[in-house]
Structure formats: C-alpha cells, structure tokens
Amino acid sequence: MTAHPTSPYFKENAHEALKDEQLQMALSNVRQGFIDKRAAVAAKLPEFEALRDSARDIKNHTLANLDLYLEKWENKVHDAGGHVHWARTAEEARQAIVDICRKAGAKTVTKGKSMISEEINLNAAIEAAGMTPVETDLGEYIIQLRNEAPSHIIAPAVHLNATQVESDFRRVHTHLDPNRDLSEPVQLLTEARQVLREKFLAADVGITGANFLIAETGTSVIVTNEGNGDLTQILPKIHIVIASIEKLVPTLDDVSQILRVLARSATGQEMSVYTTFSTGPRRPGDVDGPEEYHVVVLDNGRSAMLGTSFQDMLRCIRCGACMNHCPVYHAVGGHAYGWVYPGPMGAVLSPSLIGVDKAGHLPNASTFCGRCESVCPVRIPLPKMMRHWREQEFERHLTPATVRSGLGVWAFFAKRPTLYRFASNLGMKALAFFGRDKGKFTSLPFAGGWTDYRDFPAPQGGTFQDQWKARKGAKS
C-alpha cells in the first residue's frame, strides 16, 4: 500500500482549502516569489532555452534505454562497494529499508528530504518497526511535528505561516525556556538546527532521496540548501538512498547539464547551496562517510508508463516549477490534491501510480492555461497528458454523467449546422429577451457552478450568422 489518497474527494478538499484563511494567507505569500525569481534567473542565462531542450533530450534518451542504463548503474554501485535493492512495489521498498535498519540494530533513523519516502509511506513503517524516524529538512521537520504531509514537492511546509511554526515549536520543544523569543524566522531556524544537531549525532541510519543516479559512475546525487542532507548521509554508519527508476541519467556530463536548469526552475537559484555526489561507502583513507551504502530502487508503476502516452512524464526532475506557476495550485494548495504529488505534475503522475479511478479529478481540475508546460525545464507537455487522462476517463465512462449528457446534447446540434442555426437563433433571442433589462443573469438553471459566483452576461440576441446573412441580403 502506498500513502492513502484523498484524491477522490478533491472537490471537498478544495472547498476546505478555499475557506482556510491561514492557508490562503500562506499561498498568497508564495504566489509571486517563486515566479519572479525563476524569470529573473532564466533571463540572465542566454542558453537557458537551449539547456531545456538538452535536458529533455537527455531524459528521453535515458528512458529509451532505461534497462541498459539501470544495469550499468547497478554494476558500478557494486564496483564501488555499495548494495542495490530492487523494489517493484512500495511494500517491497519499505521491507528492504526496514530490514537494513533492523540488521543494524537502529534506534534513530535520520532522513533527508525525499518524496519517494512519502510515496511509500516510509515513516509509518519505520515507526511500526520500533524505530524513530527524524526528518532533518526544516520544512519536513515542521510537518512531521504536525503529523502532516508535504504540500509542495520542494517546499513541504509552504502552506504554513511563521506563527503556526512558532506554536508547534513551543508545543514540542518543551525542554527549552518557555519565555524564549521566537518572533523572527531566523530564531525558528536556529532552534530547529539546535534540536536536530543532537539527532544527527544519535542516528544509526541516514536515509536520503536522490535527484539523480548516474549510470557511468554508480553515483547518487542530492541537491539541497540546508546542508542537512549531507549530515544525514555522512554521519551515521549506514546510508540508504531511496530513489525511483526514472532518476537515472547516463553520465556526469548529463547531470551537469540538467543541474543548470534544475535550481533555476525550482527556486530561481543558479545552483542550490549543496550539490552532493555519493559513490559507495567510505573508502580506505576517506575522512568521513558511511560504512555501508545501499540504494533502494523503486518502480511502483513507473515501468508500466514506458511506451505509453505517459512516458514523457518520467522525464520529470521534480523542480516544482509547474505548481509554482499553476493558478489552481495557487488557489487550493497542495494538500487538496489528496496524494503525494500536487499541482500539474501530480495531476499527470498520480493517476498513473494510484489509478485514474481514484485520481480522476486531478487532470480535470485544470484550466489548460499551459503555464506549467511553458516553464517545465524538461518540456513535459502537461496539459496534453492531462487531456489523455480525460480521454481514458471518457472511454471508461468515468466522466460524470452530467458532463457527458451536456456534451452529448451540445454535440447533437453542433454536428447539424442547419438545425444548429435554427435552434440557436431562436434560443439566443429568447435568452436575450429575458436578460435584456439587466444585461445579465444572476442565476441560471443547470449553471449554478457559474452563477453561484459570478453573473452570466446576457446574449445580444440573434446570432452572428443570422445577422451576417441579413447584411449580405441588404447589400445585394
């Protein structure tokens, strides 16, 4: 079982989110920041668009030869003294990780930020095995205290305001002076750092995700800003990397190219503060590093996307630019999407991983404004793939009956131009007659989704085709 989805209740989730004043305040703060920073840093790099093409091509090439590169990568990991664990499902991945931790007699397990660990619901499995997982990314640490899921793939606590964090710290960090000043964000950061430092030193196992796996060297790469990832993977005796199969790239050169679009697209930085390459365990003569290096490689439905109209989604490098630029994400935040991956990338990926019957709302809850695709560093055609999901829903009769029948009536007329012209002319004249005094309707039957929130402008009366015919008649 993967993390439990509430995606079938997307509409209800969205309703709650829109009424949540704290959330709306947090979302309004982030709306512009990410966008302006990305635009500025992209504008400064003349080859940015060419790099996006290159990043797309590298990922396409890798996906077309994924089996070969996975094998090559595995051999290189072995050569460096590391271990590879293949996991077809979330259950197999959890089992592999828990087994390694048990064998090490672990009590405390520190974790760097990893969306895959959310996908497989890893913390619950570690706890169930009697060990304590500690999130060390500041945002992840905060939401762990709140027993929440991330609401954004790179900014997990973006749905919170500083005052909420302050009260959580006061609630949990009871060993500290209750009268301490936490009014400034930097004070919150300092306190988190202080609390986490002890956990780092106590950890028996450190788990990180991976932004990339490099086939030619067997290396895993993490891209971070806080340095917690490095402490997570260097200090404990055992380092476990949890990564999905599409993180693979062929060479160090390839990684270097993609890194140039990743941070720019994500946070608007030219590079993240830390970009850390790990190859195998500590070697003789190394000053630090783990004694054991394991990589758990997760499939969980991804290989089934290869060769389908959703293969392009596997290019995703998890920068978050699509959600940063999405008007629907800005309105409802990440939790409303109801599963691990929010925003446009989640609207495409979630139906693949948990089923379109559960995640069917997500590809529909888009205006197709196309801004996500316009900023995607690997040029994933996100709206097109959301449309593919809508097609599958339509074929499988998962589209709501009201939508289906409305579409049917409209199509009946639209396919018959003569009948359409006759009926529409009559209909619009009638509608115009009823709306002529106000010029608008404040409520309309069958269109409450519209008129509950805004007026519906009345038509002018008659149709353009009718008026054009009359004009031509008058001229000749």
Added chain:
Amino acid sequence: MAAPNSSRPPRVALFATCLVDLMRPSIGMATAKLLEDAGCVVEVPSQTCCGQPAFNSGDRDTARALAEQMIAAFEGYDYIVAPSGSCAGQVRKHYPELFKHDPNLARRADALAEKTYELTSFLVDVLGVRKVAASVAGTATYHDSCSGLRELSVKKQPRLLLQSVDGLSLTEMNENEVCCGFGGTFAVKYGEISDSIVTKKAENIEAAEPDMLLAGDLGCLMNMAGKLSRMGSTIEVRHVAEVLAGMTDLPPIGAPSGQEKAR
C-alpha cells in the same frame, strides 16, 4: 503556406466561434469590418463549433467529427481568421494531432492549421497592419488569454493596434499573463476554484483603474465581466475587436441592452 495571389485580395473565411455566434454577434461584425478595412474579401461559411469542448473533455470521436466538418467548410479559403486565440489555437495546434494517424485527413488538417489565425495576429503578422481607423476615449487594460498567448504568441499584436486607436490609452495590470479561471467547462465543473482565480484577476483589473477591460477571447471576457459585475464594478468589458473597429456604442458585455452605456 497558401500565400494569396498578390493580384487579388485574400479571401478570408471568418470563423466567428460558437460563443461569438451565439452570445455577441457584434464581435463577428467588428472582425469582418477590420478584415475588410485591411483589404480582405470576407466570407462566413456555415459553421458551428471547432470541437474544443469535446476535445478537452476527452471525447475524441466528437472532436474529430466536428473538426472534419470544420475542415470541409473552411479549407477552400486563403485564410481562416477567428476573433479568439483559443479556437484558432484548437485548429492550429490540435487539429494536426487529432488526425495524426489518419492518412486521408492529416494533410488537410495540417493545411487548414497553417492558414488559420487569431484576428490581431493575422492583421499584424500576416497583413502588416500597423494602425486602425478608430476613435475610442478612455483607458484600457488588456488581459492576455492563455491559448492565444502560449499557443499562438499573441502578445504584442493587440497592444500595437490598440496604441493606434485615437483617444485610447493602455495601462497594464499586474499578472496580465495569469489565467482568468475560465478554462471552458472548468468554470462550471470546478466553479468554486474558478471563482477564487477570477476573484484575484478582478482585483488586479480594478487595481489598474481602467475604464475598460479588453481581451481577445469571449469566454474569458464573460468570466471576468461576470465577476466584475457581481462585485459591483463599473469597468466596461469588451472584446478587443470591437474597440479596434470603433464599435463601442453597443452596451459592454453584461450590461443592459437598449440603453446608453453608463459613462
């Protein structure tokens, strides 16, 4: 591309779009006037809808049937012009995809796509029009509708033409490239989310303090006009073609008919 023979004026098929045909014929008339003023011979083939609502709802069969009907009705002209970035985008960008695997129709769909344009882009990019003969007093702000902007690169063209309107000044709102929340059936299916998006849009429009809100797509205009009206705003909402054609004596979108405009 089917470049028009320079010895005769281009024959342009006006695709009004179903929304304009049904809701606001004056936009179609304004489009015809602008095209005729620019030297085109304008015709209006019998038409219904380009099929976009079906295409975006996942109903490919209906989308194909309507596209086929559209191709047959419009392929005999030099150009097809629509007062909409969304519907022109459907023909230009999505018809080729719809018939990619149909050897009989693929060529015809590609050919139609190549000669189909959004109105302001056609006037500026194809005909080289730089100014219009219109006089409209007031300040306008322009909303960049998503499909026109991102599928057809419509951005400078409407502004260039609006700058030539006598008495009109342009003021830009914040986030003018952000979606208004219309999204076709999205506005009804996810009305509450759509409302949140259009509310932010309306706030940006009001903050720019224009007399008029203009855009190139009637769906977006009806959405924004409906919200502004519900909020009690007095900003007039019009299609860019109506202003470029100097046809602002008609009531704006969502205003009562049969009375003088309130300004």
